[in-house]
Amino acid sequence: MSTLSETEPEIYPWQAQQYAQVVSQIETDRLPHALLLAGQSGLGKRGFALTVAALLLCRTPAGGLPCNQCAGCRLLKAGTHPDLVVIEPEKPGAAIRIDEIRELIVWVAQTSQQGGYKVVIVHPSDRININAGNALLKCLEEPRPNTLLILVCDRVSALLATVRSRCQRLNFSPPSRVVSLPWLADNLTDRSTAELLLDFSQDRPLLAVEFAGAEFLAQRKALAEGLKRIWQGDGVATEVAAELMSYDALELLDIFSFWLHDLLRLLMTKDEKSIKNKDMIDLFNLICMRLERRNLIDFMDRVAEERTALIGPNNPNKLLIVENLMIQWSGLARH
Ligand SMILES: [Zn+2]
Structure with missing residues (x-):
């Protein structure tokens, strides 16, 4: 278990409604003992949880926000507030262990050190295995006064149904x-x-x-140059593949297939406005001059197959996968 504040608490503009709901529940003393923040990753749910924690631990909140000045806020900022624990896996992708949940049960039973609320954040709560989940259930079944448990969850379906049903759910979706x-x-x-x-x-x-x-933009540029060279007959597929190996292969394939969808749109509509990767329009126009729809669709299937191989369990050879695609791309160029 750890207390931490390496991420500044933040409410993002697309979370205003959910935040207003929680603030109103706090102000009218109707806060549930467990909140489930549900939605895809990348929407700022963890920051939301930290802000709710900051608000509850602040001694002089104003206008639904923590004051950032009181002793509670200062402890939180320093990452040493004794009434907040954040439970996270030791490494990304690892499971949350049952002994961490057992420690949590002991901690929850103690009285608050600063005399106010106690807050627990479990993130990501879909990384709890069945045993740890059942232990967590104990906390949920015997709620303590002035204690809030916040479960942050990217995949609600992976959470024990019995845990899910004991939390009040707040949904987060991609904003407009x-x-x-x-x-x-x-x-x-x-x-x-x-x-x-x-x-x-x-x-x-x-x-x-x-x-x-990340290297997203550099990676796109390298892929665009490589594809163009092969298309124009100036580049050898295996050499281009070797150059591309300095980037993440999965991201590379995702970028590539995103472009192929644009190429298909462009072939079908002849409308430049229909494409998403507007900065690639010169390359796309060059390719579309001699690309047939049926060949493109076949190639898109190949990319999807290679992607499946890449994320598969059989220790895939990344270079071989990228090489295969570049060789097939060069075949498409000569068609
Ligand atoms: Zn404060």
């Missing part, structure tokens, strides 16, 4: 562009990429920020 675009643009060094990043992240703004920070 009217809300997400201005926020994202303000959080990027290159505002012009905001729309593209939202397309690629399927409208999950925090994931979009992650893509921007």
Whole structure:
């Protein structure tokens, strides 16, 4: 168990309604003892949970927000508030262990050290195995006064039904562009990429920020150059594949298949406005000059098959997969 504050609590513009609901429940003393924050990753649910915790632990909140100045807020900021615990797997993707939940049960039974609320955040709560889930159920079945349990969950279906049914659920969905675009643009060094990043992240703004920070744009550029060279007969498929190996192969395939969908749209509609990757229009036009729809659809199937192989359990050879695709791409170019 740990207390932490490495992420500043934040309410994002697309969470205003959910936050207003929680604030109103706090103000009217109708807060449930467990909240389930449900929705895809990349929507800021963890930040939401931390802000709710900050609000409950603040001694002098104003206007539904923590004051950021009182002793409670200072302890939280320092990551040392004794009445908050955040339970997270030791490594991303690992499970939350039953002994952590057992420690939690002991902690929940103690009285609050600062005399106010106690808050537990479990994130991501779909990483709890059955035993740990059953232990957690004990906390939920015997709620303590002034104690809030917040479960942050990307895949609600993976959560024990008995745990789920004892929480009040708050749903988070990908926001509309009217809300997400201005926020994202303000959080990027290159505002012009905001729309593209939202397309690629399927409208999950925090994931979009992650893509921007990662090598996403450099990777797209390298893929575009490689595909163009092969298409024009200036590049050898295996050499291009070797160059592309400095990037994440799965992301590479996802970018590629996103482009292939654009190519199909362009072939079918002849309308440049129909495509999502607007910055790639010159490359797409070049390719569409001698690409047949049926060949493209076949190739899209190949990419989907290679993607399945790549995420499969059989220790796939990434270079071989990317090489295969580039060789087939060069076949398509010569068709
Ligand atoms: Zn405060």
